[in-house]
Amino acid sequence: MEERIYLDHAAAMPVHPGVARFCRQFPDGFAGNPSTIYREGLQAQEAVATARERVAALVGTSAPDSIIFTSGATESNNIAIRGAALRNRKFGKRVVASATEHISVLNPAKDIQKGGFALTLAPVDRFGTIDLDALAAAVTPGTVITSIHHANNEIGTIQPIREVSAIVHEQGGLLHVDATDAAGRIPIDVERDGIDLLTLSGNQLGGPDGVGALYIRPGVRVQPVLVGGGQERGLRPGTENVFAIACMGEAARLAGEEMAGESKRLAAIRDRLIAGITGIEEAYLTGHPEERLPHHASFRFSRIEGESIQLAMDMLGIAVATGSACTSRTLEASHVLLAIGLAHAEAHGSMVATLGRRNSMDEVPRIVGAVGETVKRLRAITPL
Amino acid sequence: MADQIGYSQKVMEHFMNPHNVGVIENPDGYGKVGNPVCGDIMEIFIKVKDDVIEDIRFRTFGCGSAIATSSMVTDMARGKTLEEALKITRDDVATELEGLPPKKMHCSNLAADALHAAIEDYREKQKKE
Numbered sequence: 081m082e083e084r085i086y087l088d089h090a091a092a093m094p095v096h097p098g099v100a101r102f103c104r105q106f107p108d109g110f111a112g113n114p115s116t117i118y119r120e121g122l123q124a125q126e127a128v129a130t131a132r133e134r135v136a137a138l139v140g141t142s143a144p145d146s147i148i149f150t151s152g153a154t155e156s157n158n159i160a161i162r163g164a165a166l167r168n169r170k171f172g173k174r175v176v177a178s179a180t181e182h183i184s185v186l187n188p189a190k191d192i193q194k195g196g197f198a199l200t201l202a203p204v205d206r207f208g209t210i211d212l213d214a215l216a217a218a219v220t221p222g223t224v225i226t227s228i229h230h231a232n233n234e235i236g237t238i239q240p241i242r243e244v245s246a247i248v249h250e251q252g253g254l255l256h257v258d259a260t261d262a263a264g265r266i267p268i269d270v271e272r273d274g275i276d277l278l279t280l281s282g283n284q285l286g287g288p289d290g291v292g293a294l295y296i297r298p299g300v301r302v303q304p305v306l307v308g309g310g311q312e313r314g315l316r317p318g319t320e321n322v323f324a325i326a327c328m329g330e331a332a333r334l335a336g337e338e339m340a341g342e343s344k345r346l347a348a349i350r351d352r353l354i355a356g357i358t359g360i361e362e363a364y365l366t367g368h369p370e371e372r373l374p375h376h377a378s379f380r381f382s383r384i385e386g387e388s389i390q391l392a393m394d395m396l397g398i399a400v401a402t403g404s405a406c407t408s409r410t411l412e413a414s415h416v417l418l419a420i421g422l423a424h425a426e427a428h429g430s431m432v433a434t435l436g437r438r439n440s441m442d443e444v445p446r447i448v449g450a451v452g453e454t455v456k457r458l459r460a461i462t463p464l
Numbered sequence: 465m466a467d468q469i470g471y472s473q474k475v476m477e478h479f480m481n482p483h484n485v486g487v488i489e490n491p492d493g494y495g496k497v498g499n500p501v502c503g504d505i506m507e508i509f510i511k512v513k514d515d516v517i518e519d520i521r522f523r524t525f526g527c528g529s530a531i532a533t534s535s536m537v538t539d540m541a542r543g544k545t546l547e548e549a550l551k552i553t554r555d556d557v558a559t560e561l562e563g564l565p566p567k568k569m570h571c572s573n574l575a576a577d578a579l580h581a582a583i584e585d586y587r588e589k590q591k592k593e
């Protein structure tokens with residue numbers, strides 16, 4: 081059997097071997113509630129504090145206290161949007177988000193409409209880049225929070241966050257950036273980039289699942305979504321998940337250390353993949369050709385459907401993702417692919433490959449060959 | 465399993481090596497249906513002799529389940545009389561495939577509908593002649 085090739089790092093990242101080593105070295109029998117003052121408690125406190133510093137360093141803030149730990153990106157996005165909108169509703173009751181945000185941003189943004197907030201979705205162009213003029217028109221003086229992801233997980237497009245920040249701050253509102261897919265892959269500097277709230281996922285940094293973080297610029301007021309014992313400055317009550325938090329901290333440290341080299345390595349593989357796959361008949365790149373995540377290659381193929389591409393690739397030993405309606409829970413076409421202007425039938429034939437540290441240049445010919453074979457096979461069956 | 469999403473061995477066999485793929489030139493009956501749920505398309509061609517489906521072919525634009533059910537329904541209909549073929553339901557197709565994930569049952573509708581449409585088409589043509 082040929083080795084499997086895993087190309088769905090956007091869905092789940094294998095834990096970085098360095099992080100796994102760190103986790104294994106966690107002292108046997110480690111116990112300790114960071115809210116206690118005996119030695120075990122202080123050790124736990126110390127572990128969380130170290131992790132906080134490491135995550136803070138990754139996103140360019142010198143204030144570790146501006147980081148709170150959560151259960152993952154979904155929770156961070158919920159706290160950011162609901163928490164900031166509700167706490168600052170005197171400022172205004174409009175929320176703006178890009179049309180291509182992750183569902184864990186779109187859904188809380190839609191949900192708070194029940195509380196009297198209005199939501200505007202800002203359009204993107206055909207490459208998935210936010211339309212800055214349209215954004216400037218959407219962000220009104222009463223726009224309390226604007227949420228624009230740093231980069232998109234389906235098409236890889238990186239947003240011009242500094243320009244976005246200038247537009248948002250001209251009206252005095254807050255900017256939330258979901259950096260789940262960008263962190264650890266491209267440099268992020270919350271201070272220089274002018275970001276008020278920033279979402280991070282532990283797993284997407286190479287850490288474990290079930291942990292994430294939210295950066296909240298000092299001075300920005302957010303109200304809790306959960307209430308309880310007051311941990312994490314009252315914004316994320318409940319005893320800290322010390323083990324997972326510490327491991328996420330280590331993942332952030334390693335990501336920061338390895339980012340420059342690893343991103344360069346992956347970008348070279350990505351470019352080869354894109355060149356090879358777009359050489360297939362009626363195969364097109366989706367997302368931005370240059371402003372895209374270094375590990376991200378996404379495509380669409382005319383006249384065939386994505387789930388069948390995914391299944392056929394799986395049979396050939398390769399795991400890829402698709403945004404096809406047939407694979408979604410709701411059987412609806414991907415909102416991202418529709419937002420970049422694809423017709424429903426075009427959005428059907430999407431395939432996404434996201435690279436990680438175990439992928440190598442040597443795999444490219446096999447991947448391109450498998451895609452070519454799959455496309456040919458499925459086109460032979462299609463009535464279109 | 466209520467929220468099973470993986471496919472049975474049988475589905476994968478038919479998906480990887482679908483039977484009866486292709487077109488029949490000048491078919492006796494032709495049916496084409498679109499899936500209102502997810503937007504997929506399936507077409508079936510039949511050749512009929514003495515009220516029996518002698519040859520049958522399909523082409524499908526759709527998910528793994530849609531391709532496997534097309535393959536299965538054409539296998540099931542081949543050699544049957546039109547009456548018998550009309551009785552094939554989506555549940556029969558799913559059963560023959562050792563089950564489909566609940567979310568994917570609508571794809572087997574498509575296969576049965578395309579078959580029925582092809583038979584209808586044949587009968588319409590007969591009336592005219």
Ligand code: FES
Nearest residue numbers: 406502526527571
């Ligand atoms: S054809 Fe779309 S889900 Fe099966």
